[in-house]
Amino acid sequence: MPEGHTIHRAATEHRGLLAGREVEVRSPQGRFADGARLLDGRRLDDVEAHGKHLFYRWDTGDIVHVHLGLFGKFRRHEGTPPEPRPTTRLRMAVPAGAIDLTGPTACALMDEGGRERILTRLGPDPLRDDADPERFVRRVLRSRAPVGTLLMDQSVIAGVGNVYRAESLFARGIHPSREGRDLTEDEARALWDTVREMLRDGVRRGRIITTSPHELGIPRSRMRRGDRTYVYRQDACRRCGGPVERWTVAGRNAFACPACQPGR
DNA sequence: AAGAATGTTATGTA
DNA sequence: CTACATAACATTCT
Known part of the structure; x- marks a missing residue:
């Protein structure tokens, strides 16, 4: 489920619950046993999100790197949590509640060097204040x-996944097959702005909704799964009604409305 | 209940 | 060297 909005949301939530406190750390199945043993009872200092990556800083100087991948998921329990499930890779608990992690691509101990190695291959993250949009624009135009x-290339822009790819390009009327260097500078900048707005909206809502009930002609209360996107996983474009193209790019589904997104 | 899915990386092939 | 495609890995939901 995770694109950048999920990760930044988790960082805020986990910081609020855990930071500055001594945390009970567990990892059933021994999948993160070494880390859990080392960190159990230590103080969590901060949680940082960059693109789809999370970094948990501990008072030991250790950093836990988490990447949710395709299947990773956080669950939160209030108060005393139930026994962790066998698939729980990491539990971080304080008296007020607990965070469980399942299915991540990455959940590993590292140091500052490891974190920097990851950051150097990440492009600007539109959800971060320190992001430089021009880095994205230059990279696209070249x-x-x-x-x-x-x-979808995290070294070009960090945090975008398959849904935001489809929906942001739709919003700007840009066909995904157009070459980066064929975009105008204005198009590239507008694309960055759109992605940033969509990601921010995702953080606020905790889910991706790029459609407006007004445009769909459905009352907000009747909107359901399937009404949340214009082209992503749609057969017909939710704006013009025309057929949505669906094809595979690098093993992932790509979607576009050839009428609303001209150019190849 | 088989199949699909909001990812990444390493390796193979053209 | 680049640019692809494919496999591997993780789990839940329909």
Whole structure:
């Protein structure tokens, strides 16, 4: 379930619950046993999000790196949590509540060097105040790769996944197959702005909704799963009603409305 | 209940 | 060297 909005939301939530406190750390199945043993009872100092990556800083100087991948998920329990399930990779508990992690691509101990190694291969993250949009714009305008590929490339822009790729390009009327260098500077900047707005909205709502009930002609209360996107996983474009193209790029589904997103 | 899914990385092939 | 495709890995939901 995770694109950048999920990660930044988790960082805020986990910081609020855990930071500055001594945390009970557990890892059933021994999957993170070494880390859990080392960190159990230590103080968590901070939680940082960058793109889809999370970094938990501990008073030992250790950093726990978490990447949710495709299946990773956090669950929160208030108060005393139930016994962790066998698939629980990491539990961080304080008296007020607990965070459980399942299915991550990455959950590993590292040091500052490891964190920096990851950050150097990440592009600007539109959810971060320190992000430089021009880095994204330059990279896009110089590349002959399709803009749909560039948006999913975490070294070009960090935090965008398959849904935001489809929906942000739709919002700007840009076909994913257009080459980066064929975009105008204005298009590239507007694309960054759109992605940032969508991500912020995702953080606020805790889910991705890029459609407006007004445009769909559905009352907000009747909106359901399937009404949340214009082209992502749609057969018909929710704006013009025309057929949505669906094809595979690097093993992932890509979506576009050829009428609303001209250019290849 | 098989199949699909909001990811990344390493390795193979053209 | 680049640019692809494919496999591997993780789990839940329909």
